[in-house]
Amino acid sequence: MTNLIDLSHNMQTFKELRVQQDGHVLLVSLNRPDIHNAMSHEAMVEEIERVCDLANNNSEIRVMVLTGEGKSFCAGGNVKDMLNKTDMFGGNKEEIEQSYKTEFSVFLCPYGISRSPLLPP
Template structure:
């Protein structure tokens, strides 16, 4: 078993190749600023990429909220990440919360967000950085930055329109309205909505299915799906050929083929 990273405001577990990161600042509704959660998320993402024992990363929140995003009290007091003049504040964004989308975009394994409660502002954007979102019926989602007179400074305007399209993302961002879990499913924000007590079992079933796949091919497949978003087809097919050549020469490929042949022989 690999050594787990040392975190301050979050909890990390690893079982059956599934790493679960739980944001653990219920007193702040798991706000990303005004806590150590930014560092904890970055540390976890970097650890996942370097740990061959991890095939899936699940992110959820402790308590009633997934994440409230930015710490509004710090905003009111112009303290913490929001202190200083325009240039100083911009630099804090670059060295602070903007590290999250960059490191999440680089995670090599599937990421599942188990959205247990409200995901607001940067908390909503964090959920959108995952590959799949499963929501509890208690979840709510809001791109509420304009309600506070600010813009989505953590990449939300880039993320959401790629997820649900420009028009829907524009409406949610410019209105700042909050949607419940069922509307979020209709909009394509979440894959499924389940009762609160079924959230983690449902997520872990999906995570377990993904984690059971050959680990090297799983990482390559996620990389391909990310790269497909920004490559021309011909160049992409060339890359697929190279990755496929690597897969055919991996022991896990032969193991998987033999298992399938054995299963066919038993039918």
């Protein structure tokens, strides 16, 4: 990629993600290498939803690439938070179940860039 434009602080504030644009490509990196980019709190999920909205509402973006900083793409849910029942894994059984249905729904259904066709006919 050449001429990367760092959007992490330009268009919106992202703390959990690093967002860059190169032409029609939006490069989104999970940016919590200290915890192997684990989904540990609602902020990361909310930022992923926001960056998907940003991409869907920007006709210049044709492709979004999701990657992870550090040596891991994404460890999944943060096992320490699950064990301690903290952050997005806190609460009783019903609250945790509801959190999975709402917070992780972004990963359970197609969400990314939904415009089509990407190439002219």
